[in-house]
Amino acid sequence: MKLNIAVLPGDGIGPEVTAQAVKVLKAIAMEFNHVFTFKKALIGACAIDKTGNPLPEETISICEEADAILFGAIGHTKYNNDTESTVRPEQGLLGLRKTFDLYTNIRPVIAYDDLLYKSSLKIKQIRGTDLLIYRELTGGIYFGDKFLSADGNHASDTCAYSRFEIERIAHQAFKAAQSRKRKLTLVDKANVLASSKLWRKVVLELSPQYPDVELNCIYIDNAAMQLIINPKQFDVILTENMFGDILSEEASVIVGSIGLLASASIGDKYVMFEPIHGAYTKAANKGIANPIASILSAALLLDHFGLTEEASLIRTGVDKSLQLHITTPDLNTKYDHITTTKVGDFIEDFINNPNETNLNFTNIHLGQSTII
Ligand code: IPM
Numbered sequence: 001m002k003l004n005i006a007v008l009p010g011d012g013i014g015p016e017v018t019a020q021a022v023k024v025l026k027a028i029a030m031e032f033n034h035v036f037t038f039k040k041a042l043i044g045a046c047a048i049d050k051t052g053n054p055l056p057e058e059t060i061s062i063c064e065e066a067d068a069i070l071f072g073a074i075g076h077t078k079y080n081n082d083t084e085s086t087v088r089p090e091q092g093l094l095g096l097r098k099t100f101d102l103y104t105n106i107r108p109v110i111a112y113d114d115l116l117y118k119s120s121l122k123i124k125q126i127r128g129t130d131l132l133i134y135r136e137l138t139g140g141i142y143f144g145d146k147f148l149s150a151d152g153n154h155a156s157d158t159c160a161y162s163r164f165e166i167e168r169i170a171h172q173a174f175k176a177a178q179s180r181k182r183k184l185t186l187v188d189k190a191n192v193l194a195s196s197k198l199w200r201k202v203v204l205e206l207s208p209q210y211p212d213v214e215l216n217c218i219y220i221d222n223a224a225m226q227l228i229i230n231p232k233q234f235d236v237i238l239t240e241n242m243f244g245d246i247l248s249e250e251a252s253v254i255v256g257s258i259g260l261l262a263s264a265s266i267g268d269k270y271v272m273f274e275p276i277h278g279a280y281t282k283a284a285n286k287g288i289a290n291p292i293a294s295i296l297s298a299a300l301l302l303d304h305f306g307l308t309e310e311a312s313l314i315r316t317g318v319d320k321s322l323q324l325h326i327t328t329p330d331l332n333t334k335y336d337h338i339t340t341t342k343v344g345d346f347i348e349d350f351i352n353n354p355n356e357t358n359l360n361f362t363n364i365h366l367g368q369s370t371i372i
Pocket residue numbers: 074075090093094245276277278
């Protein structure tokens with residue numbers, strides 16, 4: 001298969017983790033005789049520094065011409081307490097999601113047996129967690145009208161949704177549930193918010209079209225608690241933009257590190273794959289950033305194009321790296337100095353030589369590879 005991939009490394013740790021995902025995709029192309037081409041483009045704080053625009057026109061046209069977008073991370077600490085600037089790195093990512101109408105963001109949350117002990121939660125509660133968060137990505141309070149009074153003393157954001165915006169992602173979430181455990185949970189705040197009432201009404205109305213899917217509707221405050229006390233009760237969670245942002249970051253506690261969570265942002269015409277983590281500016285260029293979320297985003301990209309064997313080879317490589325503790329310091333208590341690049345190298349090696357023994361892979365890590 002031929003795929004043109006637009007690579008948008010972005011800021012902070014984005015470039016180093018994305019480089020590992022590209023490395024892994026190149027290994028897959030080699031092993032399976034695909035032709036993947038990669039075209040880099042600027043986005044975020046680095047794009048502001050170079051062009052004054054967090055989402056330059058050139059980036060938009062590179063993405064338009066690509067089959068898929070691979071995104072890294074966005075943001076810079078220098079903007080953290082800057083409430084005045086009208087140009088911010090995040091506008092690059094939000095602009096991209098909106099421009100390409102990437103309305104369905106899918107965030108898988110899977111607890112790895114080898115990492116259960118890394119979670120601050122109790123092992124018996126999280127073992128076996130396997131859920132998908134369907135986060136609406138192009139509407140709600142992120143994109144509603146914003147207001148700041150001239151005297152600077154009053155501000156508001158509007159959470160607006162249309163029936164159309166809710167229906168299109170709800171259909172996707174119902175279908176995903178049909179192919180899994182057939183349970184869909186709508187998370188909203190329909191006891192208070194008008195926009196949530198519309199979500200609940202529309203999703204309840206669609207439910208009879210999916211009689212094999214059991215639909216539950218729960219409030220976000222309850223969901224935030226349920227997610228960490230009993231994550232196994234969930235199969236597919238459907239929610240609006242900001243609730244999905246918060247819930248998915250909370251869900252990373254189950255998995256042990258936010259550096260593991262990948263996502264797919266799907267529209268009717270364009271697709272993008274992005275880790276759920278941010279730019280983590282402080283960690284940039286230290287070799288400590290976990291590349292697995294980016295590598296697993298590449299696996300989601302392959303899944304999207306039907307390359308499931310290829311995607312599962314990547315996932316087996318990731319599993320292997322976790323089993324052998326070939327991981328960055330956020331996860332590693334066994335070995336020192338396993339860098340971002342080393343994790344990528346290991347998974348690349350695994351793809352090239354999937355049948356080697358554990359011993360050989362451990363040797364690779366120790367720099368004594370027996371593979372010629
Ligand atoms: C995410 C991020 C973004 C979001 C930020 C960087 C704008 O937190 O993808 O979860 O809020 O959507």
